Every structure is written in structure tokens, then in C-alpha cells.
Amino acid sequence: MKTYIDASGRLILCDLKANGKNLTLANIYAPNEDDPAFFKCLFDHLQDFQGDEIIIGGDFNLFLDVEKDKKGGLAKTHRNAQKTIYEICENRDIVDAWRVLNPDARRCTWRQPRPEIHCRLDFFLVSQSFLGNINTADILPGFKTDHSMITLNITLHSNPRGPGFWKLNTSLLSDTEYIGLLKQTIAQRREEYKNDESINPALLWDMIKLKVREKSLSFAAAKKRRTTFKEQDLEKRIAFLERARELFHSAIHRLSLAEQLESCKSEFEQIIRWRTQGAILRCKVKWYNESEKNTKYFLNFEKRHCKLSTITQLKINEHESVTSDSDILAKCEAF
Numbered sequence: 522m523k524t525y526i527d528a529s530g531r532l533i534l535c536d537l538k539a540n541g542k543n544l545t546l547a548n549i550y551a552p553n554e555d556d557p558a559f560f561k562c563l564f565d566h567l568q569d570f571q572g573d574e575i576i577i578g579g580d581f582n583l584f585l586d587v588e589k590d591k592k593g594g595l596a597k598t599h600r601n602a603q604k605t606i607y608e609i610c611e612n613r614d615i616v617d618a619w620r621v622l623n624p625d626a627r628r629c630t631w632r633q634p635r636p637e638i639h640c641r642l643d644f645f646l647v648s649q650s651f652l653g654n655i656n657t658a659d660i661l662p663g664f665k666t667d668h669s670m671i672t673l674n675i676t677l678h679s680n681p682r683g684p685g686f687w688k689l690n691t692s693l694l695s696d697t698e699y700i701g702l703l704k705q706t707i708a709q710r711r712e713e714y715k716n717d718e719s720i721n722p723a724l725l726w727d728m729i730k731l732k733v734r735e736k737s738l739s740f741a742a743a744k745k746r747r748t749t750f751k752e753q754d755l756e757k758r759i760a761f762l763e764r765a766r767e768l769f770h771s772a773i774h775r776l777s778l779a780e781q782l783e784s785c786k787s788e789f790e791q792i793i794r795w796r797t798q799g800a801i802l803r804c805k806v807k808w809y810n811e812s813e814k815n816t817k818y819f820l821n822f823e824k825r826h827c828k829l830s831t832i833t834q835l836k837i838n839e840h841e842s843v844t845s846d847s848d849i850l851a852k853c854e855a856f
Contacts, residue, residue: 525566532563536570540677545572549579555599564609574651575615580643580668581606585617589627590641610646618645618673619658628660630669643671651675653834656842676834687734690741692799699740706736748792755789 524535534547545567552559567575583599584590585606591598610616619628619641629639645658656674663669693699710729714720720728762782769775835849836842843849 523570525569527562531559532566534566534570536572542677543571543573545570545575547575547577547579549577549581551580551582551602553582555601557601557605560602560605560609564613567613574648574654575613575646576648576651576673577615577646578644578671578673582642584640584642585644586620589620589625590629592627592629592639593636594633594638606646614649615646616649616652618647618652618655619660619671620644621652622655622658630660630671631667633667643668645671645673647673653832656834687738689737690799692795693737693741693744696744699737702736702740703733706732748795752789752792755785755792759785759789 522536522538524533526533531550531552532547533549534545537544537546547563547567549563563577583603583606585603587596587598629641630643631640632638641660647655654675654677656676657672658674659672661670661672707729710732711725714725714728759782762778762785766775766778766782769778832849834842835852837852843852
């Protein structure tokens with residue numbers, strides 16, 4: 522399990538695996554001043570952790586909504602730090618769990634008697650795709666402190682993903698080998714049923730589409746295996762050439778190694794660009810600038826779409842919910 526603890530004791534991060542889910546947990550105690558650098562440091566460290574979902578909880582020493590999260594005193598907070606949190610939450614698709622579950626409620630976690638000021642400084646930021654796993658987010662009385670206790674009740678059930686609906690990978694239409702395979706498949710199918718009077722044109726078209734789907738699946742799977750193997754081979758070769766270039770002192774050898782290294786890196790980057798374009802298409806973003814986001818951003822976006830389209834929890838009444846696939850399906854059928 523990977524962990525990180527900063528020297529000042531204000532930040533603890535760890536990766537955790539539970540019931541098949543990979544989570545990144547963070548506990549923070551933010552400085553009592555407008556310090557956006559602290560939150561930039563937090564999210565920089567999050568880049569090094571591998572959890573599919575993120576849960577950040579603690580004392581942020583600021584509030585996100587001036588109107589709903591503060592009562593009394595001046596209507597202001599640490600603006601620079603708040604802006605940094607907003608930007609990073611948007612980029613990482615993170616939300617305030619308690620506020621999502623209680624959109625209009627006014628509660629506080631810190632109080633000052635004179636002058637009377639109430640603020641909600643403590644909260645949980647979680648991945649939006651993880652909201653379906655949250656049962657309750659609550660604010661409870663604290664003990665020997667001027668802060669209330671915040672709680673997050675989650676379920677870690679795992680709903681295995683099914684095969685889903687097949688969609689043609691349109692990038693294959695620019696592959697001459699694939700186009701040749703389709704032409705051959707269509708011709709073979711037409712020839713096979715040319716003299717069969719029981720097959721009308723509509724049925725023949727459906728049978729051709731079934732065969733095209735079959736050939737497309739096998740071709741795409743084989744192409745993916747070849748690309749993955751090539752990517753792994755290029756990674757190993759790049760690492761080998763970089764080590765070799767450090768060992769050789771001859772200018773001729775170093776120049777030759779540099780040319781080979783550049784060629785391998787160019788091929789590797791081409792594979793990454795191809796994969797990124799596929800992720801951009803599947804995650805259905807409306808617009809993007811070239812080189813604006815990395816591949817991981819779009820892959821996470823794609824994963825989010827998949828999770829948001831899956832029912833992981835069904836609320837039956839005020840006090841009861843079901844989480845397993847069989848129970849959800851049974852309740853939907855009964856409804």
C-alpha cells in the first residue's frame with residue numbers, strides 16, 4: 522500500500538484496495554490562511570497515486586459556498602485557495618459529497634461564540650463517479666473541540682460490467698487491410714446465398730451485417746494485441762537505448778543510438794496519440810485543444826461515463842437501499 526505523509530503533518534495520503542475497488546484516501550488539515558500552494562501540492566501528490574476513486578476529507582479552513590456554508594461575520598473566505606480547489610475539482614471531476622446529498626441544507630462544522638460565526642470548514646471531496654457508493658454524509662457533534670465530526674458512510678459492492686453494446690470502431694475504416702477484409706466478407710456472403718430463393722434482400726443484408734460484426738470484432742481484437750505488444754516492445758527498446766547511450770562515449774556510437782532512440786520514441790508517441798484520440802471519441806467531450814489534456818484525463822473521463830451509466834444503488838424508501846445486481850434487477854422488474 523502506497524502512502525505519503527508531509528513533514529508538517531498536514532497531509533496524509535494512501536492507496537487502499539477493498540472489495541475489488543482501488544481507492545486513494547487523503548486526510549488534510551489546511552493552513553488557516555489563504556495558501557493555494559498547499560492545495561496545489563495536495564493534488565500534485567495525488568497524481569502519483571493509482572486509485573480509481575478519490576476521497577479527500579478534513580479541515581479545509583475555508584468554505585466553498587459563501588451563501589450556504591457561512592453564517593455571521595464577513596461574507597468572504599480564502600479566495601485564492603478556494604479558486605484553486607474549484608479548478609482542480611473540475612479537472613479531476615471531484616465534488617463536495619455532503620453538498621451534493623444536501624443541496625439546500627445549511628449546516629456548520631465550526632463555531633465561534635463572540636462574535637457569533639458559523640462555518641462549514643470540514644467536508645469530503647470525492648470522485649463524482651463514486652457518489653453512487655455513498656449511503657450518507659453527515660455532520661455529528663465533536664468531542665473537546667470547536668469542530669463537529671464529519672462522517673461518510675459508503676458501500677464497497679462491486680457490480681461486474683457486462684459486455685455492453687457493440688459499436689463499430691470507425692477508425693478501422695482508414696485501415697486498408699480491414700477494408701479489404703470487409704469487401705471479401707460481403708462478396709463471400711452474397712455468393713453463398715446467391716441461388717437461395719428463401720433469402721430475401723432484407724434478410725441477406727442482416728446476415729451480411731452479422732458477418733461484418735463477427736469479422737470486425739476479431740480484426741479489432743487482433744490489431745489491439747499487436748499494438749499492445751508493439752508498445753511494450755518499444756518501451757523496452759527505449760529504456761535499453763537510453764541506458765546504452767549513457768555507457769558509450771564514442772560520438773559516432775552516441776549519434777547512432779540517438780537516431781534509433783528518436784525513431785522509437787516517434788513510433789511510441791504515435792501509438793499514444795492513436796489511443797488518446799480513441800479515448801476522446803468515446804468520452805464524448807464537446808471540444809478540446811490539441812495537447813491540452815493528457816491521455817489519462819480522457820481515459821478517466823471515459824471511465825466516468827461508464828460508471829455514471831451504471832445503476833450501483835437503488836433507493837427503495839427513506840431507510841432502505843439495494844446494491845447488488847440481482848436485487849436491483851428484481852426491484853426494477855417488480856416496479
